[in-house]
Amino acid sequence: MDKQFIHPMLPQATHDELARQNFVQSLKKHIFQNIAPGNKVIYETVAKPRFEREHQRPPQNRHEIRKVMQQEPQYRWWGALKRLNQEMLWDAVNASVERQLPDLIERAKDKGGELGTLTLDPNFQVPAYETAVDIHCMPGGYHSEFATNDVAAGAIYDRGTYVYGVGWLGPLNDDMGLSIVENYLKPEYPNFQPKKILDMGCSVGHSTLPYVDAYPDADVYAIDIGAPMLRYAHARAEALGKRVHFSQQNAEHTNFADGSFDLVVSHILLHEIPKPAIRNVMHECYRLLAPGGMMIHVEAPLYSHMDAYTAFVYDWETANNNEPFWSAMRDLDLAALVTEAGFASDKVIQKFVPNGAWQAKVSSNNSQNGRLGSRGSWFIVAAIK
Template sequence: MNKQSEHSILPKANHDELARQNFVGSLKVYLARNITPGNQIVYEKLAKPKFEQEYQRAPQNRHEIRRLMENESYYRWWSALRRTTQEMLWDSVNSSIERQLPELVECTRRQGNKLGSLTLNPDLKIPAYQTAVDIHCMPGGYQGEFTEDDVAAGALYDRGVYLYALGQLGPLNDDMGQSVVQNYLKKQYPDFQPARILDLGCTVGHSTLPYVDAYPDAEVYAIDTGAALLRYAHARAEAMGKRVHFSQQNAERTNFADGSFDLIVSHILLHEMPVSAIRNVLQECYRLLAPGGMMVHAEAPLYGHMEAFNAFMFDWETKNNNEPFWSAMRDLDWMEVAVGAGFESEKVIQTFAANGVWKEKFAGGKSQNDGFGRRGTWLILAASK
């Protein structure tokens, strides 16, 4: 695993904290390489034959496969290990953040507004789907705030995502933004020069900053509902010399005027919300886009793009990792949702973008089902107005 790029806001791990983090990373690799593939062997040699003998047919979908595999001790053992590893990951980072949180808060305050801006809204009503559970078991979720000018959620996400993805998102965790920019927009629309860009659900700005570099003359805006995330995102961008205007808003309904943007993007945002909210977000994209403008949403592949067993393995996130909307989003008819939001069907595109940063293969085998997306690609939903 390559080393994460450091910046002045990133929490610094001491010897023991780094050792714990490295252990968790090594355990994740071991599970993915040595334990995860055994699930398919158990399915093919034990669970599937039992089903075929009883019903005289093969399992037809991930739901039937889950009911089989949940009775297999190997799968239950693997699932418990993976959930435990996820919790260990966050704990290993949290101990580092708790030790230096006052310094991190002070560091973010010192960054100021030399380049971009930060606008928070303490009266913003946070959607219940963002507070009901700690998304992907991250303590406090995206909305956790425990002290004045808190940035703990941002620091936890920045370091935690790097460990969770085992560096696959690149030293700056910016693979999704880079993939959309370099391997979709620049290739498919080389003459496209948006003047105003909006990143929805930016968290700490990992995928926002590639747009600053790709379109240096553009005004770049980014929104999220988490105040602690945005404080961290703003300070991180300032520390890295990137001009972004961050504001605390709900992507379902923003305060920007109609036709404000030429490009609206999101990166693994849609699977964090119910279908009703996804429909609202796409309607808001349509409202905010100027004529000729484009929206581009990057996600992991839909279940329709997978074999039933791989869909079952991906579905582990919904059942065991506090991702309650993961599966519903991956069952969506994206064309229907985009057209329902106002886009013309001939202007809606579903495609894949090659990985923009990750250069090394994580592990051998057909599919490890242990990362954000199908290995080496992101699913793209794009539409122009």
């Protein structure tokens, strides 16, 4: 039920490659279930009391907690294992993709009769904030190309996302887009029927395709900075029978006309770009939306939504896992950036949307009754023009 859906573009692992990927998943579960809880115990019984003796007060923020926890062997061991597991993930997936890359490149080529389109810009300049670091330790990030018509980054991301998440985004890795459609847009805006939709920072289109199904009469566009991501995304969408117009663009400044879209969305884009870029994206969304149109940006919770210890745990990604903008974004007042972009303050929405819509979909397809249960929620910042 929760196995990744095998579509024609998905890289196929050999027995040994799959065993290695399964080990990465098992190790991840072990770290999360059996080692991570010990950090809270050490904090409450050792690190926090030591800080209180030294400062005559408890730690007040994630920075103070990290400073005192970095002295603890338990925390250092957990962090080392987490980072090692992340690197092992990419190695395990990369080996499979590299072996079959020529075939994947060939499969991705347009054969005629495509449903959607792919537009790449040979002169496109990838932003320096993306080239400066391999985001979340993925070798080469989203944009690097090592072969003609390269699709490696897309193939690695498609399989790697499933292995990383241990399948929790569903067989098509599409829970973000699907949950926004099924658990937010349809129940809260049943009469909203966008005719033109844009997905910003689409990567391989995991979250894009649910909008194609939800609004079959709409023209769906998707943009990203990475050419290898987009080649793979286009081929994947075609293989799944979905019509999407992919193009290589920076979400800060697109080439679409003013008022072009009724719905503009993004899914975990904001935490991968710096604050000035986030501000530009909000302004661009306002420009692109037609009157009455809506933007929705999907993210994980902000630090204002959590206690200091939980924020400290989240902050590990910035400190140790090549997520330079992860914490800076979570410190922002996103509503202020949205109103600064031109949206009326009473039209700004911040809320949590239940995730797990893919589980209900799988349940329905298997003729079972009811949901299998949500594992949490997605945070959204949205606005209506």
